[in-house]
Amino acid sequence: MTGKGERVRVVGWVNSIRSVGGIVFLEVIDGYRMQLYTVVAKRSENPEAWRAASDVKTGSAVVVEGVVPSKTISRRGLEVHPTRLEVVSEPEEVLPLDPSEKTPALLDTIIEHRYVALRTLKQRAIFRIRALAVKAARDYLESQGFVEVHTPKICGAGAEGGATLFQLDYFGRRAFLAQSPQLYKQMLMCGLSRVYEITPYFRAEKFNTVRHLNESWGIDAEMAFISGVEEVMKLLEGLISHVFEAVKSKAEPELRALGVKLQKPRRPFKRLTYDEAIEVLRSRGLEVEWGQDFGSDEERALGEAMAEEGYDAYFIVDYPWSAKPFYIMRRGELSESFDLDYRGLELASGGQREHRYRELVENIRLKGLNPEDFAFYLKAFRYGMPPHGGFGLGLDRLVMVLVNARNIREVVLFPRDTQRLTP
RNA sequence: GCCCCGGUCGUAUAGCCUGGUCUAGUAUGCCGGCCUGUCGAGCCGGAGAACCCGGGUUCAAAUCCCGGCCGGGGCGCCA
Numbered sequence: 001m002t003g004k005g006e007r008v009r010v011v012g013w014v015n016s017i018r019s020v021g022g023i024v025f026l027e028v029i030d031g032y033r034m035q036l037y038t039v040v041a042k043r044s045e046n047p048e049a050w051r052a053a054s055d056v057k058t059g060s061a062v063v064v065e066g067v068v069p070s071k072t073i074s075r076r077g078l079e080v081h082p083t084r085l086e087v088v089s090e091p092e093e094v095l096p097l098d099p100s101e102k103t104p105a106l107l108d109t110i111i112e113h114r115y116v117a118l119r120t121l122k123q124r125a126i127f128r129i130r131a132l133a134v135k136a137a138r139d140y141l142e143s144q145g146f147v148e149v150h151t152p153k154i155c156g157a158g159a160e161g162g163a164t165l166f167q168l169d170y171f172g173r174r175a176f177l178a179q180s181p182q183l184y185k186q187m188l189m190c191g192l193s194r195v196y197e198i199t200p201y202f203r204a205e206k207f208n209t210v211r212h213l214n215e216s217w218g219i220d221a222e223m224a225f226i227s228g229v230e231e232v233m234k235l236l237e238g239l240i241s242h243v244f245e246a247v248k249s250k251a252e253p254e255l256r257a258l259g260v261k262l263q264k265p266r267r268p269f270k271r272l273t274y275d276e277a278i279e280v281l282r283s284r285g286l287e288v289e290w291g292q293d294f295g296s297d298e299e300r301a302l303g304e305a306m307a308e309e310g311y312d313a314y315f316i317v318d319y320p321w322s323a324k325p326f327y328i329m330r331r332g333e334l335s336e337s338f339d340l341d342y343r344g345l346e347l348a349s350g351g352q353r354e355h356r357y358r359e360l361v362e363n364i365r366l367k368g369l370n371p372e373d374f375a376f377y378l379k380a381f382r383y384g385m386p387p388h389g390g391f392g393l394g395l396d397r398l399v400m401v402l403v404n405a406r407n408i409r410e411v412v413l414f415p416r417d418t419q420r421l422t423p
Numbered sequence: 424g425c426c427c428c429g430g431u432c433g434u435a436u437a438g439c440c441u442g443g444u445c446u447a448g449u450a451u452g453c454c455g456g457c458c459u460g461u462c463g464a465g466c467c468g469g470a471g472a473a474c475c476c477g478g479g480u481u482c483a484a485a486u487c488c489c490g491g492c493c494g495g496g497g498c499g500c501c502a
Contacts, residue, residue: 021459076462094433094453102463103434103451108494205501212501346502394502
């Protein structure tokens with residue numbers, strides 16, 4: 001983007017300063033790109049710029065105008081010889097972490113000062129990849145005819161089962177923060193047959209793990225007029241593959257900064273039935289009871305077993321209906337559902353939904369819930385609801401996989417967990 | 424909710440087990456100086472922490488004990 005000998009204007013922050021006799025070297029990171037500059041100010045070349053560079057403090061926001069020399073000596077960053085150097089803002093105090101990364105920062109320190117941490121290529125790479133993944137997901141779903149929708153996050157109805165909800169006061173009435181767009185995206189299937197939503201999920205569980213947050217983001221899709229759950233899995237597989245491809249081809253500098261060699265998961269993704277999964281686990285010495293969802297030991301062991309077969313990404317299908325929510329279609333003791341796991345980490349779950357009114361009401365009763373609480377939802381199933389299915393994909397977890405993070409907090413700018421409410 | 428670790432200059436850590444010699448060490452960052460190609464620059468000098476909070480044991484606590492708060496990890500729950 002910048003040729004040698006060209007005039008350039010650089011905006012960014014000074015990450016380190018070294019002065020050698022009559023030369024000052026400023027390492028500047030660009031405002032938003034994956035680009036480092038070495039600003040070389042020589043007293044003999046431009047005394048004014050040299051003097052200005054000599055006065056710069058680490059962490060300052062600067063605007064530099066200069067020239068890229070035809071021959072550069074710097075081993076790091078694009079070399080720029082300044083003709084003008086303006087400090088537009090100076091730090092009031094020493095930076096809370098070292099942007100040159102010579103002194104490491106703990107995750108907690110990074111989270112507390114994420115905006116400063118973003119002045120390192122690694123931090124910046126994570127969030128650029130996150131943005132790219134979202135864009136790629138949108139592109140793919142749009143290409144498949146899906147329409148982006150936005151459903152309410154403040155809801156009057158209680159739990160759809162599973163996680164605990166955050167309760168709030170809505171002009172004197174009890175309301176909840178949405179744990180997922182599940183019910184609403186299904187209702188839409190009665191009038192718009194392909195929708196997706198990129199949305200926060202709120203869960204009031206007091207979990208304390210590296211893969212859960214109380215506010216997380218998901219990519220939800222729902223499609224109608226399907227002939228079976230396989231269609232939904234194909235869509236999700238295509239989506240995941242497209243995101244991997246986009247990140248691999250468009251985020252080379254980011255992946256390099258992170259030291260990540262991204263491998264597109266082998267296709268087609270493995271379809272492993274729940275019964276087969278049980279067999280695999282038992283053969284590995286784990287005791288599992290039929291009908292239960294898998295715990296983290298089981299997930300990890302399955303991930304290892306699948307990796308040995310050459311699969312990073314795999315679907316677990318034909319779950320017992322007892323382990324699934326009421327809206328999933330039943331098939332005897334089993335269900336028309338799937339989980340998508342990547343190396344032992346659950347990325348998504350989905351399935352074909354029960355679209356038949358009577359069966360759906362019965363399912364709600366079987367789960368010990370009250371159909372009256374779901375009246376607003378059930379109504380949509382009385383006016384020609386077609387067969388449909390969809391999935392919820394954990395965006396944060398997907399980004400974890402893309403950037404090879406071990407803690408979900410690494411890929412969320414300002415994570416919300418049981419302790420963190422600020423910043 | 425449970426279990427295991429941890430909390431010491433801005434940052435990252437040593438010290439803690441085997442209390443005193445810790446007026447708390449080191450690195451990096453910071454301040455001042457030298458050096459015209461540094462790039463984890465180098466060299467010289469300097470400032471910077473009464474050791475998370477509260478209580479206890481002791482002649483004496485960063486160090487031992489109890490409680491709390493916070494952080495990291497694991498489990499449960501959950502996506």
